[in-house]
Amino acid sequence: MKQIVKIFVSCLPLFCAIVCIYGILYFTMQQYIRLSANEIPMQYAMETKTKLESGLPLSVIIMGINPTDMKKSIAPFIIVCDSVGKVKNSSVTLQGHIPAPPIGVFDAARRYGENRLTWQPWSDVRNAIVILPYSINSEQGYVIGGQSLRETEDRERFLLGQIAFGILLTLSATFITTIISGLIRTK
Numbered sequence: 001m002k003q004i005v006k007i008f009v010s011c012l013p014l015f016c017a018i019v020c021i022y023g024i025l026y027f028t029m030q031q032y033i034r035l036s037a038n039e040i041p042m043q044y045a046m047e048t049k050t051k052l053e054s055g056l057p058l059s060v061i062i063m064g065i066n067p068t069d070m071k072k073s074i075a076p077f078i079i080v081c082d083s084v085g086k087v088k089n090s091s092v093t094l095q096g097h098i099p100a101p102p103i104g105v106f107d108a109a110r111r112y113g114e115n116r117l118t119w120q121p122w123s124d125v126r127n128a129i130v131i132l133p134y135s136i137n138s139e140q141g142y143v144i145g146g147q148s149l150r151e152t153e154d155r156e157r158f159l160l161g162q163i164a165f166g167i168l169l170t171l172s173a174t175f176i177t178t179i180i181s182g183l184i185r186t187k
Contacts, residue, residue, distance in 0.1 A: 003182065003186075004179060007175075007178050007179055007182050008175065010178075011174060011175055011178050014174060015171055015174070015175075018167065018170050018171060018174065019167060019171075022163050022166055022167045022170070025163065026159065026160065026163040029159055030156055030159060030160075033152060033155050033156055033159065034128075034152060034156070036152075037128040037147065037149055037152040038116050038128050038130055040076045040145070040147050041076065041116075041127075041128050041129055041130040041145035041146045041147050042116070042130045042145060043145065044065075044076050044077070044078050044130075044145030044146075044147075045078070045130045045131070045132045045143045045144065045145030046132065046145075048061055048078050048080065048143045048145065049132050049134045049143045052080070052134050052136060052143065053134055053135070053136055055136075058080055058088060058089050059089065061078070061080075062078060062080070062089045062090070062091050065077065065078055065091040066091070067091050067092070067093070068091065068092050068093075069092070069093050069094065069095065069096075070092050070093070070094050070099070070121070070122075070125055070127065070146075070148065071094055071095055071122060071124075071125050073148070074147065074148035074150050074151055075147070075148075076145065076146065076147040077090070077091045077092035077145075077146050077147070078090065078091045078092075078143065078144065078145055078146075079091075079092060079098070079099075079100065079143075079144040079146070080141060080142070080143055080144070081100065081106070081141055081142045081144065082140075082141045082142075083139075083140040083141055083142075084103075084106075085100060085101075085103045085106045085142065086100070087100045088141065092146070094121055094122060094125065095122075099121040101119050101121070101129065101131075101144065105117060105119075105131055106131065106133075106142050108131075109131040109132065109133050109142055110133050113132075113133070114130060114131065114132050114133075115130070115131040116128075116129070116130050116131075117129060117131075118149065119146065125148070126148070126149040126150075126153070127146045127147060127148055127149060128146065128147055128149050128152070129144050129145065129146035130144070130145045130146070131143070131144050132145075
């Protein structure tokens with residue numbers, strides 16, 4: 001038993017390295033999954049902004065997007081707001097009302113040309129949204145492209161389970177092979 005404890009203690013630096021490697025792998029992959037959730041919202045926001053700035057009426061643009069309730073659907077959506085963040089039109093509702101993000105998010109979009117963030121308008125509703133400012137003649141406003149993070153978060157949970165399984169498997173295999181090699185060396 002003392003020999004096994006000695007082997008375990010001698011493996012601690014290796015165990016630490018294994019956990020760190022898996023941790024870095026998880027962090028990198030999780031960030032990739034989350035950042036890729038912005039692709040469709042960015043596409044919707046950019047296309048809507050381009051259409052608005054080319055003179056297409058807002059009602060026609062929104063009409064081309066299937067209306068949805070963000071609590072029930074994972075479909076992408078568009079919200080168009082005026083220069084102070086008041087909703088002008090939307091392809092999405094939240095339990096019968098048109099949601100609008102906090103006013104502060106528009107300041108960042110105006111200052112930096114865009115704002116990408118996670119928006120949680122309801123306790124169990126999380127969305128990836130991209131906010132782009134637009135300008136038509138003297139009229140200014142913001143286009144918000146968004147999509148539910150439900151599938152993205154499911155992928156992140158699945159990834160976490162895979163990483164946890166990989167850590168346990170690798171630590172166990174390392175410990176067992178170290179014990180076996182120690183026993184072989186002593187014989």
